[in-house]
Amino acid sequence: MKKLIVLLAAALLVQCVNTKEELGDCPVLTAPQISYSVHVYPIVAKTCALPQCHTSDFEHGNFTRYEDLKKKADNGKLRFMIETHNMPHSFTDGPWYLTTCEIETIKKWIAEGAKNN
Template sequence: MRIPFNLPAALLLFSFACANNKMPEPKPVTEDCTPGSVTFSGQVTAIVQQDCALSGCHGSGSPYGDFNKYTDLKAKVDNGSFRNSVLEQHTPVMPPPGSTELTEAERQTLECWVNDGALQ
């Protein structure tokens, strides 16, 4: 048995099926970030306390910096280690595996904060 095949129709159907297979471009974080909108005391503290300032990590008395303190976290922002460990890694090293991962919204908030000068 021979099945009729219409090559032009098949190509047209295939082209429509593949036309919308692109993922939308991620929108830049700075698009939603207005200067002064994110501060350590406003939004960053809640993220840090939930995901970073834990016992054995970046909590009180930590040799890695107490991220409950603005000055300790700001020092890591200023020397670039915060951006490198949290924001720029394809697979960030912080928070470490087994910990609660940052959500995309939290990551964007932190990036906004860092890009705006890490205001207190």
């Protein structure tokens, strides 16, 4: 039981540390328009569209396809998931979480109409 509590506390601490970056460190937010192919897809490819997660035949969407991500953007689920950090750990050697900059980039893309550009 103690191990579980320690693990949960550590996970919460890591999440808090990883979301404290300053938005001044996010130059993409000053771009006139957020591009799906240049700004959004690279974020999704490294944290979401992994073989064990949002790829073909995944019940919650194939994020290797623009159409599936757009559907989640349009119905509000994508924004909800990234704002609440309600995403499971992925099976990657890299970061599984989204930085504040990445979250704000995706939110801006959604606000601009989630275009396939």
